[in-house]
Amino acid sequence: MRPRLRKFIGTILIVLLVITYALVATTLAAAFLGAAPWWIHLLYFFLSGLLWVLPAMLIIKWMERPA
Template sequence: MTSPARRFAGSLILVVWVVVWIFFATAIGDVVVASKSGWVQFGYFVVAGLAWVAPAAVLVRWMYRPVDRRDE
């Protein structure tokens, strides 16, 4: 896959991933965590708000990896 194609595909995947992550994190927070104390809610949303970064970092690393000429 060429570098521009990889970046385009990765960008689309990243946008979809973040939207899906927001939906599920908010739904879980609303159903499970809403009845808990304020500190539990705060902790959940801090973790949920930052946990998407690790998979996104792997994807971005793949997007900007040098193209191996054997793959083309």
């Protein structure tokens, strides 16, 4: 696969990942953290805010492979 096409596909995948991940993380927070204390909310959103980076790194690594 040509690098330019791979980067285009990877960019679309990262955008879809971020949108989907944000919707899922927010839905889970609304469903399970309603009555939780503020520090649980802080911890959840801190960890879930960092967790999307792992699959994004895999996509970026795939995008940057040599042809």
